[in-house]
Amino acid sequence: MDAPSVPIEQSATGLEDEGGLTGSVSDEKAWQDLGIAIPGFATDINLPTPANAQGTAALGRELARVITADLKNNGLFLPVGPDALPQPAFGEITAPAWPTWQTRNADMLVQGYVRAGGDGRLTVGCYLYDVSLQSELVRQGWVVQPADWRRAAHKCADLVYSRLSGEAPFFDSKIAYIAETGPKNNRVKRLAIMDSDGANHRFITTGQSTALTPRYSPDYGSIVYLSYLRGNPRIFVYNIASGSQRLVTQSSNPTFAPRWSPDGKYILYSMAVNGNTDIYRVSAQGGQSQRLTSGPGIDVGGSYSPDGSRIVFESDRSGSQQCYVMNADGSNQKRISFFGGRCATPEWSPRGDQIAFTHIAGNFRIAVMSPAGSNVRALTDSWQDEAPTWAPNGR
Known part of the structure; x- marks a missing residue:
């Protein structure tokens, strides 16, 4: 037949x-x-x-x-x-x-x-x-x-x-994560990927050095991650098709928390220089970095809005961890969290209508708010929930 x-x-x-x-x-x-x-x-x-x-x-x-x-x-x-x-x-x-x-x-x-x-x-x-x-x-x-x-x-x-x-699909996607193995006194952290349902796990890095904070590029062709391969934590990009990896940031200063821009052209990251941590961006191909924040305090955790025009980040410039929004070029920085407690690890929804974050007020809870900081709603109520990440469809 x-x-x-x-x-x-x-x-x-x-x-x-x-x-x-x-x-x-x-x-x-x-x-x-x-x-x-x-x-x-x-x-x-x-x-x-x-x-x-x-x-x-x-x-x-x-x-x-x-x-x-x-x-x-x-x-x-x-x-x-x-x-x-x-x-x-x-x-x-x-x-x-x-x-x-x-x-x-x-x-x-x-x-x-x-x-x-x-x-x-x-x-x-x-x-x-x-x-x-x-x-x-x-x-x-x-x-x-x-x-x-x-x-x-x-x-x-x-x-x-x-x-x-009527929404964008996501089942045929993969998850990049850090797999921790080995004895208690000699743990190995390797970059790994698996299907969205947990099947087909495989390691990407050998475990020769610690790998952290992987993120897929918007086209799912590459993964940006943090590696201690050459001493200080620096940012690498792994190409899935070729299996090759390259160093993005050449600075000897510690760099961390790399993120892609929605169009895949830039990588957002934080870097500590002389005890001060600020947010930078660099071309995904490498080159000269642009500093987006400055001044005293620790600025980390940038996440782009879906259209790439704004960035939400956390800073302790006011004396405690709070969430701020700025334009993609670093201008117009303003605080959006005024609801008591601390605001950390903000993540912009793929739909653009909400920001997920860690609300710290005695315990750690996952919550969401509007990009202006209103309509705050707790999603969890346990002791230590933190660092939320959105599903690709923003649900």
Whole structure:
């Protein structure tokens, strides 16, 4: 049997524009409450594949499990995975058995297929249906190497999420972090990356020197991080495609807290000179740094607004840690935190409407506020929660 017709992407390196939109989501429920049935992905011939020792049939169920976990962990949908659902026949992928899903109270249906090609690569197709309207909403497919089968699942989850929510997807992304290993008296901190769901962990640095504070570039092609490779903490950029790394800051003064500008052209960081710490920016290619703050006190933790026009940072220039905002060139610096206690580690939302920060008032709590410092709202209420980071979609 021929595979169902689906636009195919030749690699899993990025998302194409979503095509095949054929209908609107029924408005009987808010999209956050939608029940989504995700049965195992079908295959016409169960063929062996390095992706799964039991063949493409078992791999189809694994694909559906990953998609289910993505949508469940997001907390906005009510997905039901393949272990609790009947397995559709291959021919039902483009012609769903509507009564089956209506009796299971499914609002949406995600179906798909997986095939192993003669060259060893896998073709994965993903379809989203509105069960109430009995119509297809969107479809897309990908050709991937067997080792990238999880990426195809994440891309399908991205397709579903963005179609139903209207928001940018994020499941097919990676997390850069510091992995700490070794005996208690000789810990090793290495730069590492993993998928957004914790799978496919791998180390980037050898552990020869301590690595800290990694940040992905806006295009996810590079990671900026702090390394003690040559003594003092200095800023390096690691290129993911080539595996090469380069030193960005040549100064012998301690540098720390590197951050990318939204367009990826600049790196924001803090540097201590003669006991005074200020915020600087430098071209991502290296070169002469520009000092953005000056005067007594410690200025650290800069985070750009999404449009790159402003920077939020923390400073103790008033006598205690507080949050400030300035223009991207360092002008118009003003304090925004006047709510009692201290304000630290501010992080601008990708949506631009909020700033997350650590509120220190006896204990440490994660809170959010508007860019002007109003509408303060605590998100946690435990003893030591600090250093928040936003999800890519700003939720």
